[in-house]
Amino acid sequence: MHILILGAAAGGGFPQWNCACSTCAAFWRGEPGVTARTQSSIAVSADGEAWVVFNASPDLRAQIIARPRLHPRPERDLRDSPIASVVLTNGDLDHIAGLLSLREKHPLGLYMTGEIANVLDANPVFAALDPDFVVRERIALDAPFEPVPGVSVRLIAVPGKVPLYMEGRGAQGEAVETQLVGEQTVGAEITGHGKRVMYIPGCAAVPDTLKARIEGADLLMFDGTLWTDDEMQREGVGRKTGARMGHMSVSGEGGTMATFAQMTLGRRVLVHLNNTNPLLLPNSPQRAEAAEAGWDIAFDGMEISV
Secondary structure, eight states, X not given: OEEEEEEOBOTTOBSOTTOOSHHHHHHHTTOTTOOOBOXXXXXXXXXXXXXXXXXXXXXXXXXXXXXXXXXXXXXXXXXXXXXXXXXXXXXXXXXXXXXXXXXXXXXXEEEEOHHHHHHHHTOGGGGGSOTTTEEEEEOOTTOOEEEETTEEEEEEEOSBOOOGGGXXXXXXXXXXXXXXXXXXXXXXXXXXXTEEEEEESOOSOOOHHHHHHHTTOSEEEEEOOBSSTTHXXXXXXXXXXXXXXXXXXXXXXXXXXXXXXXXXXXXXXXXXXXXXXXXXXXXXXXXXXXXHTTEEEOOTTOEEEO
């Protein structure tokens, strides 16, 4: 399988347009090796011809322009794209807003759970995706489907929460459940050519059932949003902890590195990095610690073959 990292950052991208936290400031100063990253998305193909995009970020058009493998092929048709389908792992803005860039009456399969589909159905702006061309498929958890030839996908429930813009729909003062397990936040188990890839860009915890599902994967692309739970608070750019946002920390007891340390896995890649995360700085001690633990840090344009 061929995998392209289209965007490696969390919502807002890196640097965030209005942020001067220590990591963003390093970019604005032009420090060597500190590179911009667009918002979270990957593309997968079995043959290098037909591609499925996982999560349509607001930066999708720019991501397509930056990746020649996703360019139209004029020898085939005046209206053409190697992108044959899109799979959504939640209803967050940084994963669905890019759908509006795919509204130009082009045949496309759109795969998601029923709960994620309800989010799109409830917002009339997504009616811009002409149903005569964009077919919305509601996929049951753990049911296999083939979004492009040679690539099989199963959506698996992972602990998470509803999108931020939906939090206010409950009773006033109602606590937000950050480790819901159901159809609102999912990971993708992707198989093809005898290989198994796990793509989990958002995850609040790893229960034993999820660990067992991930065990032995040839590639794990996992939520790397924050290095520490209080990272945004310490940077002075937010009040919420990572746990409150529905994300594990990479470091610390119970963090991602510790959780997967003893597991049998192939390559390990951290995706969906928040703009405050020191892993974005190539010479940071945190980057060195992650590398020592066997983790790669995703970047836009990263190509992986399994």
